[in-house]
Amino acid sequence: MNRSALTLAVGATAMLTLSLTSCASDGGGSGESGSNNAAGKCVEGPIKIGLIPKLGTDPYMVTVQKAVEAAAAKDGSTVIYTSPSDATGAAQIPFVNQLISQGVDVIAISGSDLNSASAALAKAKQAGIKVISWDSDVAPDSRAFFLNQADTSKIGDQMLASLSGMIGGEGEFAILSSTQTAVNQNAWIASIKDKLANDPKYSKMKLVTVAYGEEKADVNAQKAKELVQAYPNLKGIIVPAGIGLPAAAEALSQSGDLGRVKISGLGPVTLVKQYIDTGNVQDVWWNVQNLGTLTFATAEQYAQCKIEPKEGTSYEVDGLGKFTVGENGTVLLGEPTIVTPENVKDFPF
Amino acid sequence: MWGTVTAKLRSWEFILLVLVVVVLLVAASGVPGFTRPFSISTGLATFAPAALMALPLALLVIVRDIDISVASIAGLSSVAAGLAIQAGQSVPVVIVAALLTGLLCGAVNGFFVAVMGLPALLVTLGTLALFRGLCYVLLGGTPISPLPDFFTVLGNDNIPGFVVPWAIVPFLVLAVVFGIVLHRSTVGRRIYAIGGNPETARYSGIRVARIRFVLFVVSGVVSGLAGMIYMGITSQVAPDGAQGLELDVITVVFLAGVSVLGGKGRITGVVLASILILALRKSLQLMNVSGYTQGIAVGGVLIASLLVTNLSQRFFGAVRERRRPASQLGADTT
Numbered sequence: 110m111n112r113s114a115l116t117l118a119v120g121a122t123a124m125l126t127l128s129l130t131s132c133a134s135d136g137g138g139s140g141e142s143g144s145n146n147a148a149g150k151c152v153e154g155p156i157k158i159g160l161i162p163k164l165g166t167d168p169y170m171v172t173v174q175k176a177v178e179a180a181a182a183k184d185g186s187t188v189i190y191t192s193p194s195d196a197t198g199a200a201q202i203p204f205v206n207q208l209i210s211q212g213v214d215v216i217a218i219s220g221s222d223l224n225s226a227s228a229a230l231a232k233a234k235q236a237g238i239k240v241i242s243w244d245s246d247v248a249p250d251s252r253a254f255f256l257n258q259a260d261t262s263k264i265g266d267q268m269l270a271s272l273s274g275m276i277g278g279e280g281e282f283a284i285l286s287s288t289q290t291a292v293n294q295n296a297w298i299a300s301i302k303d304k305l306a307n308d309p310k311y312s313k314m315k316l317v318t319v320a321y322g323e324e325k326a327d328v329n330a331q332k333a334k335e336l337v338q339a340y341p342n343l344k345g346i347i348v349p350a351g352i353g354l355p356a357a358a359e360a361l362s363q364s365g366d367l368g369r370v371k372i373s374g375l376g377p378v379t380l381v382k383q384y385i386d387t388g389n390v391q392d393v394w395w396n397v398q399n400l401g402t403l404t405f406a407t408a409e410q411y412a413q414c415k416i417e418p419k420e421g422t423s424y425e426v427d428g429l430g431k432f433t434v435g436e437n438g439t440v441l442l443g444e445p446t447i448v449t450p451e452n453v454k455d456f457p458f
Numbered sequence: 459m460w461g462t463v464t465a466k467l468r469s470w471e472f473i474l475l476v477l478v479v480v481v482l483l484v485a486a487s488g489v490p491g492f493t494r495p496f497s498i499s500t501g502l503a504t505f506a507p508a509a510l511m512a513l514p515l516a517l518l519v520i521v522r523d524i525d526i527s528v529a530s531i532a533g534l535s536s537v538a539a540g541l542a543i544q545a546g547q548s549v550p551v552v553i554v555a556a557l558l559t560g561l562l563c564g565a566v567n568g569f570f571v572a573v574m575g576l577p578a579l580l581v582t583l584g585t586l587a588l589f590r591g592l593c594y595v596l597l598g599g600t601p602i603s604p605l606p607d608f609f610t611v612l613g614n615d616n617i618p619g620f621v622v623p624w625a626i627v628p629f630l631v632l633a634v635v636f637g638i639v640l641h642r643s644t645v646g647r648r649i650y651a652i653g654g655n656p657e658t659a660r661y662s663g664i665r666v667a668r669i670r671f672v673l674f675v676v677s678g679v680v681s682g683l684a685g686m687i688y689m690g691i692t693s694q695v696a697p698d699g700a701q702g703l704e705l706d707v708i709t710v711v712f713l714a715g716v717s718v719l720g721g722k723g724r725i726t727g728v729v730l731a732s733i734l735i736l737a738l739r740k741s742l743q744l745m746n747v748s749g750y751t752q753g754i755a756v757g758g759v760l761i762a763s764l765l766v767t768n769l770s771q772r773f774f775g776a777v778r779e780r781r782r783p784a785s786q787l788g789a790d791t792t
Contacts (some may be wrong), residue, residue, distance in 0.1 A: 165748050165749065165750065166750070189746060190746075191746060191748075192746075192748030192749060192750065193749045193750075194748060194749030194750040194753060195702065195749060196702065197696075198692060198694075198696065198699050199688075199691070199692045199696075199698075199699070199700075199701075200749060201503055202504060202691065202692065202741075203500075204743070204745050206496075206497070206500040206501075206504070206743075207743045207744055207746070209496060209500075210491035210494055210496055210497045210500075211490070211491055211744070211746075212491075217572065222694075222696065223601070223603075223694075224601060224603045224604075224693050224694040225692040225693065225694060227693045227694075228614040228692075229500075229692065230694045232496075232500075232614075236496075237595030288698075289594070289598070289697065290599055290601060290696060290697075290698065295599065323779065324471075342772065352653070383609055457678065
């Protein structure tokens, strides 16, 4: 037998033996996950939660991670924080599969896009794992609860109102978003466009373009400078992305355009505090740690079968108060606040 | 007989086989959840598109070309498929749209490299960006979903009753086909000839430009197929489909022992290298290693494989030189 055929035969035999052994050790079956959770099993006591962010090292995601871990530590629950290095939906699929293999009770995901992980999350449900989403939603069929930091249209409205306040209600402005596929950013942009078209308060403001910072600080900085150069009459930029806001503020501050061009958006207050203090930058924000606490509490109570994602259900979260489930399993954290030099000290992150 | 045994033991494929067995054993015993059927089938399915694209790329590297636009071709083919789905076409038409797009993209690459004679690395670097840009221009930011069941099953389900997912079946079939073409047919011998010395090959009557062109087209079509599997896995057609897959594809090809200088490499190597990278990624994934660190690991494997193939060729070349009978030294023209 020639040598490559022999090598291949040995290799194939090895793989076959391996898969047969694994089948045997898991009690055989049709190749479905041999998870111990029967569908809909209720956990008693501490839970095992798997957290999938959009991007592992994003400061916003890490803040939520720390809050979830702090909440979990109180009753001995385990948190597995996964770290995708690519802010795409497809990059999250292996992490969903990983958590299924690790037999978690709940998967809590901030979706990089709406559908990519759907098939994987469906397999999680089949394996008896409960799925919730936070910050950025996934396909509603794939999850039970969606923990939204604030009402989607309200976030968009507040960003628009904040910029309008700074530029006197009239002039050209641009939006510097995250990625083209990001669900939450696209929803906020849609609500801004809607308000521009329908609300007479903003009739003198004109949106010239939407650019994309790709969740990368250098791309955001570059795009901010390009926008200012391409549109000489530009009076403001809305940056609804946590990495983009400080990057754009820094870029325009260095080029000397900050002041003539105002910036509003969404992002961790600690990263833009120095620019907020100048009065040229505002931020629409909330308490991020609370989102983490809410995520954990919802995950735990759902895993323990204490709550179901039915509209009108209400439940208590330690330290945060009462929450009521809205349409489609959505739970709102609260109201987004415009951060100005006056109230900037109220925001720890 | 002893000569062939030692020759076999020294072959890169054997080293790979040993590595594969070692990694699988270590992972099976050390990494929790590795042997679960679910882990195996999802690992195979997720890796299927990259493994598939490695097969024609191996042939391209053997003829001293390369195609780094494979992932962009896969993305663009899936966009074409998505537009066909949106237009309400039936599944066979959608499949044809995707494969045809792959073919055309491959032809573009082949034209500039094989016919016009431009460097393959630079041309495909350009088409990498060009095809990916077309994805965004044609599709915008909104992905297309849902997809017909055919693709969802292709991307996610197992063959009924087995651990093996449908997604890896095209790879298994094409590995056999490419293996037969490369190792058992005239065209295969010509491919090795071109890789060994393109000028000599041309003077001996081999139609070098035509073979290189066809290989680019084949790479395009197979990338189109990979794009369809990918869209099944992600349940949607998105402009960033298959983005970044070229790292894994190129790593598999060079880990397989395909020489960067051309003229060497075997399909069995590609199969073993695919298993190795797949096992490596899956083990790291199950140990909750971040995507960033997995990137370090795969990049490290790529460099290590280039280094080892280079060093082993020099070492065994030197050993062969010393063992040669004295009368033949000096008469050697290599």
